[in-house]
Amino acid sequence: MMATIRVGLLGYGGLGQAAARMLAVKKQMILVAAADSKGYAYHPEGLDAARLSLAVSRHGSVGYDPAVGVPADAPIQALLEQQVPADGYFLALPNLPNTFMASVARTFITSGWRGVLVDAIKRTSAVEQLLTLAPDLQRAGITYVTGCGATPGLLTAAAALAAQSFSEVLSVQITFGVGIANWEAYRSTVREDIAHLEGYSVERARAMSDAQVSELLDRTGGLLTLEKMEHADDILLELAGICGRERVSVGGVVDTRNPQKPLSTNVRVTGRTFEGKTSTHTFTLGDETSMAANVCGPALGYLKAGIEMHRRGHHGIWSSAELMPRFVG
Amino acid sequence: MMATIRVGLLGYGGLGQAAARMLAVKKQMILVAAADSKGYAYHPEGLDAARLSLAVSRHGSVGYDPAVGVPADAPIQALLEQQVPADGYFLALPNLPNTFMASVARTFITSGWRGVLVDAIKRTSAVEQLLTLAPDLQRAGITYVTGCGATPGLLTAAAALAAQSFSEVLSVQITFGVGIANWEAYRSTVREDIAHLEGYSVERARAMSDAQVSELLDRTGGLLTLEKMEHADDILLELAGICGRERVSVGGVVDTRNPQKPLSTNVRVTGRTFEGKTSTHTFTLGDETSMAANVCGPALGYLKAGIEMHRRGHHGIWSSAELMPRFVG
Numbered sequence: 008m009m010a011t012i013r014v015g016l017l018g019y020g021g022l023g024q025a026a027a028r029m030l031a032v033k034k035q036m037i038l039v040a041a042a043d044s045k046g047y048a049y050h051p052e053g054l055d056a057a058r059l060s061l062a063v064s065r066h067g068s069v070g071y072d073p074a075v076g077v078p079a080d081a082p083i084q085a086l087l088e089q090q091v092p093a094d095g096y097f098l099a100l101p102n103l104p105n106t107f108m109a110s111v112a113r114t115f116i117t118s119g120w121r122g123v124l125v126d127a128i129k130r131t132s133a134v135e136q137l138l139t140l141a142p143d144l145q146r147a148g149i150t151y152v153t154g155c156g157a158t159p160g161l162l163t164a165a166a167a168l169a170a171q172s173f174s175e176v177l178s179v180q181i182t183f184g185v186g187i188a189n190w191e192a193y194r195s196t197v198r199e200d201i202a203h204l205e206g207y208s209v210e211r212a213r214a215m216s217d218a219q220v221s222e223l224l225d226r227t228g229g230l231l232t233l234e235k236m237e238h239a240d241d242i243l244l245e246l247a248g249i250c251g252r253e254r255v256s257v258g259g260v261v262d263t264r265n266p267q268k269p270l271s272t273n274v275r276v277t278g279r280t281f282e283g284k285t286s287t288h289t290f291t292l293g294d295e296t297s298m299a300a301n302v303c304g305p306a307l308g309y310l311k312a313g314i315e316m317h318r319r320g321h322h323g324i325w326s327s328a329e330l331m332p333r334f335v336g
Numbered sequence: 337m338m339a340t341i342r343v344g345l346l347g348y349g350g351l352g353q354a355a356a357r358m359l360a361v362k363k364q365m366i367l368v369a370a371a372d373s374k375g376y377a378y379h380p381e382g383l384d385a386a387r388l389s390l391a392v393s394r395h396g397s398v399g400y401d402p403a404v405g406v407p408a409d410a411p412i413q414a415l416l417e418q419q420v421p422a423d424g425y426f427l428a429l430p431n432l433p434n435t436f437m438a439s440v441a442r443t444f445i446t447s448g449w450r451g452v453l454v455d456a457i458k459r460t461s462a463v464e465q466l467l468t469l470a471p472d473l474q475r476a477g478i479t480y481v482t483g484c485g486a487t488p489g490l491l492t493a494a495a496a497l498a499a500q501s502f503s504e505v506l507s508v509q510i511t512f513g514v515g516i517a518n519w520e521a522y523r524s525t526v527r528e529d530i531a532h533l534e535g536y537s538v539e540r541a542r543a544m545s546d547a548q549v550s551e552l553l554d555r556t557g558g559l560l561t562l563e564k565m566e567h568a569d570d571i572l573l574e575l576a577g578i579c580g581r582e583r584v585s586v587g588g589v590v591d592t593r594n595p596q597k598p599l600s601t602n603v604r605v606t607g608r609t610f611e612g613k614t615s616t617h618t619f620t621l622g623d624e625t626s627m628a629a630n631v632c633g634p635a636l637g638y639l640k641a642g643i644e645m646h647r648r649g650h651h652g653i654w655s656s657a658e659l660m661p662r663f664v665g
Binding site: 025028161164172173176277286296301334 | 358362490606614617625626632637650
């Protein structure tokens, strides 16, 4: 029986808070540390997710939780200096700027901490930066699993599995539907989506005020329709040897005013069999599963798989297309 | 870059021959050994799949291939005594009798051979026997991956992945459609299916003559409708911690007179999310993929994953619900 896994969360926005709520119902994991852009909190016996959320909504940071929070200018570094006994961290961080995830990984590498890191990263270019850190991660005794959300993540892994029936994979098409009742609960995520729109860039989206985002959403009736997105599913499937990245496409529709999904999220893998037949396998997510469930569930599942790798002494970087996530009870 | 993987095939019926044809188009693997119930054949530089098939159709065994075949009373043991440099074997053997796969595993254990074994086993009770061999496999330096076909295998792994969105998995329903043009090319497999029918047993199905099988199929219009089958998906998902085996059900329809599938093979995973929602993820196989593609593809993919495990020094037994298969180019 595996001992309880002590988990830290970096980022305490919509995703981080959802992960904390999920951790609260897991027997095999406890939340021992959290940090956001303004502070951190930790407790080796377990943090109270609800109280941390209260501190965020009232004061803007987990660092302002009166009992366990500490405001800090460089919260991740400050947290790591406390030598919290966390087995792994879920980097539920904004994907912007694009260099952020790799810079956080570097902070872990230089800190001397050893354990497992998982991210729910989105962009291909951000994964490329992480991959250059592979030797450093290995030397540092860190097991990093990248692309562990829904896409990349759950759907990438489903594509890697579906590929098994084929001699050659001709295309992988990921189409997601996301419905959120209120975009302001996912400020960073929505800006990341906007950055994928024609005429927008990561920088431009990030610089938008809340009023400007609202105005844009008013013009589109709350819908963001995204095509040919730069999504790391492509590089992860290429690295896993499944197909060239140009055969992978990601698009979708985000409804920012309706928790119901505008379409069922799915991945379609088309390939040619050894008998010369062309066919398509499809993996479709139930509409009633939220983005939070489809991102945080896999992230914790890969974290558990990463812990097994780490305990076996395997350090470096892997992806969601290479490991089978473990179910976290 | 991984060196070419040298593969052996045990069993040279429908599945074994399909695997050999698949291997013929792979760059990363070559077929170096094959055995069936009456003989064996091996060649360290690679066997010719078409010629072996010819020997089987003309003389009833790969052992009668004039250039590379050797007839034998105990072909697997005799093959292993040749010390063929095979990195792994796909046990494409009949599932009947139910003790057969475990007895073959024991033959490998006592032979001193070290490498990877994968099976496309079906029955829960057959997997239970294999599991008791875990310590012996570990001591022998063998990495055994069980349940690596379509179901258990591809669909079990898809269920393990789909489970990631849920806090609790309520049901896993596997429904397969199989279409084969001519049942006589899959004599063993069809008898295994018949054994699942109401009023039949493994022993009774196995004892049936070809004429008796034909007669049964005449009565059903060539269709075999199977419900609540004893299928090892249940124990594999239970062992992976995903849900109790009683929540897993397997059924399907086999059309023995039509290569078109009577329905699209799929797995439906219903669970409850951490937010209390109930939802169902679905993984559906394209109708144009044959049983051979959906069984042999995953089996070779798990064999490659097993080779990685073996090279890292991990010996013992794993299942398709625990490892991500590797794509074999």
